[in-house]
Amino acid sequence: MTLFLYLRTSFISTLGLLLISLASFQALAQQDNQAVKTIPSLDVPRYLGTWYEIAKFPNWFQKKCISNTKAAYTAKPDGNLRVLNSCKTVGGETSEAEGLARQIGAKDSPKLEVRFAPEWLSFLPMVWGDYWVIDLDPQYQLAVVSDPSREYLWVLSRTPQLDPKVYADLLQRLQQQHFDIQKLELTSQKN
Incomplete structure (x- = not known):
């Protein structure tokens, strides 16, 4: 029973970290798509x-x-x-x-x-x-x-x-x- 709880807790922690990483990756990708654009050139x-x-x-x-x-x-x-x-x-x-x-x-x-x-x-x-x-x-x-x-x-x-x-x-x-x-x-x- 203790091993089962450990594996379940470990799985949930790993899944949580994976979801947080995925959300961070999506936020970075979205930020890249929305990069500040400058004018083409400045005289x-x-x-x-x-x-x-x-x-x-x-x-x-x-x-x-x-x-x-x-x-x-x-x-x-x-x-x-x-x-x-x-x-x-x-x-x-x-x-x-x-x-x-x-x-x-x-x-x-x-x-x-x-x-x-x-x-x-x-x-x-x-x-x-x-x-x-x-x-x-x-x-x-x-x-x-x-x-x-x-x-x-x-x-x-x-x-x-x-x-x-x-x-x-x-x-x-x-x-x-x-x-x-x-x-x-x-x-x-x-x-």
Whole structure:
């Protein structure tokens, strides 16, 4: 009787592990099928300049920002990009963060990495964050940036305000990329 209970318990444990493994495998396969898709190519000189944040997924490093969030990109002589993020805080001050962006892969790659940590830490992989351009209109007036895990999302525009129809169309494209658009927070852009 004890051997029977042992075999039965062992069988149930093995079956449970098999089912958990199968579920994990299916989740990974489904995630691969739903990988974040970038735009085909990025013309970096056209991307340079100022972008206003229209909406974002909430994140810890922008908690102090309450309005007027924007990013300015300029070319550096070494081929990398200077990134200057700024926003207004609750106290009315302007908060700025300067960083560096570099392309990953070909010269027209839409995949970049950014870091805001000091340069002497740039050898550490953890100080670099993925910056993937996943949506961009042909005129380079509206862009969406994310990462492979869909943890971050920014909707950017060359103007502080965005036409509601353009924004609604963009939200549909983001849903097709399996983003939870309910998480998006609109950014206040005041004069």
